[in-house]
Amino acid sequence: MNNINSKDYRKYVNSKIPKPSYFKNCIWAFIVGGIICTIGQIITNFYNNVGLDKEDGAAATAITLIFIGALLTGIGIYDKIGKRAGAGSIVPITGFANSIVSPAMEFKREGYIFGVAAKMFSIAGPVLVYGFGSSIIIGIIYYFITK
Amino acid sequence: MAQKKIGKQTVKFQNPPSIISTASIVGPKEGEGPLKEYFDIILEDDLYDQDSWEKAESKMLEDAMKMAIKNAKLLEEQIEYILAGDLLNQIISSSFAVRQLQRPYFGLYGACSTMTESLSLGSMIVDGGFADNVLCATSSHFCTAERQYRFPLELGNQRPFTSQWTVTGAGAAVISANGSGPYITHVTTGKIVDPGIKDVNNMGAAMAPAAADTIIQHFEDTGFNVDDYDLIITGDLSGIGKPIAEELILTKGIDISTIYKDCGIEIFDGKRQDTHAGGSGCGCSASVFAGYLYKELKKGKYNRILLVSTGALHSPVSANQGESIPGIAHAVTISNVIS
Numbered sequence: 001m002n003n004i005n006s007k008d009y010r011k012y013v014n015s016k017i018p019k020p021s022y023f024k025n026c027i028w029a030f031i032v033g034g035i036i037c038t039i040g041q042i043i044t045n046f047y048n049n050v051g052l053d054k055e056d057g058a059a060a061t062a063i064t065l066i067f068i069g070a071l072l073t074g075i076g077i078y079d080k081i082g083k084r085a086g087a088g089s090i091v092p093i094t095g096f097a098n099s100i101v102s103p104a105m106e107f108k109r110e111g112y113i114f115g116v117a118a119k120m121f122s123i124a125g126p127v128l129v130y131g132f133g134s135s136i137i138i139g140i141i142y143y144f145i146t147k
Numbered sequence: 148m149a150q151k152k153i154g155k156q157t158v159k160f161q162n163p164p165s166i167i168s169t170a171s172i173v174g175p176k177e178g179e180g181p182l183k184e185y186f187d188i189i190l191e192d193d194l195y196d197q198d199s200w201e202k203a204e205s206k207m208l209e210d211a212m213k214m215a216i217k218n219a220k221l222l223e224e225q226i227e228y229i230l231a232g233d234l235l236n237q238i239i240s241s242s243f244a245v246r247q248l249q250r251p252y253f254g255l256y257g258a259c260s261t262m263t264e265s266l267s268l269g270s271m272i273v274d275g276g277f278a279d280n281v282l283c284a285t286s287s288h289f290c291t292a293e294r295q296y297r298f299p300l301e302l303g304n305q306r307p308f309t310s311q312w313t314v315t316g317a318g319a320a321v322i323s324a325n326g327s328g329p330y331i332t333h334v335t336t337g338k339i340v341d342p343g344i345k346d347v348n349n350m351g352a353a354m355a356p357a358a359a360d361t362i363i364q365h366f367e368d369t370g371f372n373v374d375d376y377d378l379i380i381t382g383d384l385s386g387i388g389k390p391i392a393e394e395l396i397l398t399k400g401i402d403i404s405t406i407y408k409d410c411g412i413e414i415f416d417g418k419r420q421d422t423h424a425g426g427s428g429c430g431c432s433a434s435v436f437a438g439y440l441y442k443e444l445k446k447g448k449y450n451r452i453l454l455v456s457t458g459a460l461h462s463p464v465s466a467n468q469g470e471s472i473p474g475i476a477h478a479v480t481i482s483n484v485i486s
Contacts, residue, residue: 001340001342001356001357001359001360001363001395004340004342004343004356006342006343006344006471007343009342009343009344009356010343010344012391013344013349013352013387013391016352016387016390016391017308017309017349017387018308020307020308025305073301073303074301076301078301078303079300079301079302079303079304080303081303082302082303082304082305083303083305083306085303086305089303090303090304095303098301098302098303099302101301102298102299102300102301102302102303103299103302105299105301106294106299106300106301107294107299109198109199123298123299123302
């Protein structure tokens with residue numbers, strides 16, 4: 001078996017893999033992502049109605065959604081939503097909360113320093129690094145274009 | 148002169164050691180699967196009253212070992228060697244499990260192939276006359292494996308169809324120079340076959356060529372035919388790897404399809420239990436062997452089987468560095484009669 005050509009073998013293996021139903025997955029992601037955004041809009045409207053201005057209302061909405069995402073992760077519901085929704089529940093800010101709370105919970109047993117604190121950003125970390133990095137680059141470009 | 152070696156990779160025992168007892172413990176999900184009636188203990192909670200998953204896995208393995216010794220009607224002092232392994236870094240589950248037993252211990256790592264690795268080496272120790280009673284055991288736990296190899300349990304991600312579900316389970320067997328079977332008559336030790344698969348979510352495809360290689364070599368070395376076996380069962384090739392192994396073996400003109408099964412497919416009901424390609428982990432072939440296979444051999448449903456545990460010998464480090472997954476498979480012939 002050591003004379004297996006890895007390129008041919010990979011091709012052969014790919015022909016054996018069941019294909020995911022992209023259309024169905026997209027619909028799920030669209031619906032769940034849409035519901036999360038609608039909930040966010042309801043929360044924003046609520047904060048605006050109780051007197052917060054646009055900027056403060058947006059910040060309060062983000063805080064509320066992060067709390068909901070973290071709570072649903074803690075009680076073991078968010079991963080079940082994510083299983084169906086895929087990107088629909090990963091992309092919104094609730095997904096970001098999930099990606100930080102889930103490793104924090106998982107590694108609590110290793111202590112608060114080397115467990116919770118060290119592992120907390122193991123999934124969200126790359127998003128932050130490249131998010132900050134690309135915003136700096138775009139900021140510099142913007143500065144020179146508008147100068 | 149190696150008198151017991153036949154062919155390139157196979158050992159034929161002169162005084163085949165007997166498997167005098169087994170014990171199996173599985174988690175709640177495995178306990179809802181099609182083989183539930185065969186397991187000795189089904190955990191209600193996969194934490195097993197411990198405060199970490201790692202401790203739970205270790206306790207499961209320790210209890211399986213103790214139960215196998217008890218079932219063999221032996222005292223712990225009569226076990227001359229323990230051969231055990233698991234999936235965790237530095238095989239902590241096994242080493243911590245044998246702490247209390249105070250018996251001579253060899254720690255093994257063969258990833259999911261560890262069950263047949265330990266049975267192979269255990270039989271060689273017994274047939275070689277180095278010991279009368281050897282304990283072989285392995286375990287795996289879904290939650291410890293997930294956090295080491297993949298993502299936190301509560302992360303809301305999607306698992307691909309090719310991914311497998313690590314079995315929460317432990318299996319142990321006592322091999323003895325004295326006993327009335329089932330006997331371990333032949334052992335074919337596999338070599339590493341790396342077909343260049345890099346997708347850690349497709350371990351079945353990475354291991355299938357290794358399994359095919361070992362099975363083909365076994366037939367070549369022993370001169371057996373497919374008809375000599377009632378069952379050929381691989382460890383955890385599952386839904387993707389099993390048909391590939393079958394086809395690869397068929398290219399050598401050996402058709403095993405009628406008697407071929409896979410522990411990873413048997414242990415779960417893939418559709419109902421949503422395990423995607425099927426089960427995996429050291430505990431997969433260990434619990435299926437110690438539970439289902441051993442009991443059916445005893446009852447006489449099977450008289451001679453070939454157990455081929457399969458291992459994917461990668462680590463999270465090698466996977467992140469873009470290395471392919473080396474596969475391995477060790478085959479053990481277990482028979483009610485000595486041929």
